[in-house]
Amino acid sequence: MKKKVLIVIFILAVAMTIRLFCGVYEHDEFAETNFFIKHRPTWKWRFYSPTGMSDLKMEDLSKEKQIEQKYFNEFVRDQGLSR
Secondary structure: OOHHHHHHHHHHHHHHHHHHHEEEEOOOOOOOOOEEEEOOOOOOOEEOOOOOOOOOOHHHOOOHHHHHHHHHHHHHOOOOOOO
16 A cells, blocks of 8 residues: 555656646747756746747737746747747
8 A cells, every 4th residue: 555655656746847847839930849848847838929920029919928928938939949
């Protein structure tokens, strides 16, 4: 019984680590989905750019899309992944 509990705890710990330190982003130009490792833990899993390759500015976006764009910039663009 104790062994089963330890196995469940280990699997949950691995799943939580993957969830916090890995993610998927949609390339802003080619619309490809790519797996990547995050530079810091966050619960967010899927990243995309609301502006894409358009000429939209941050001021033109809604508050929710501005937040999404900031996440995309921090985790994908600033790390050199979507170039």
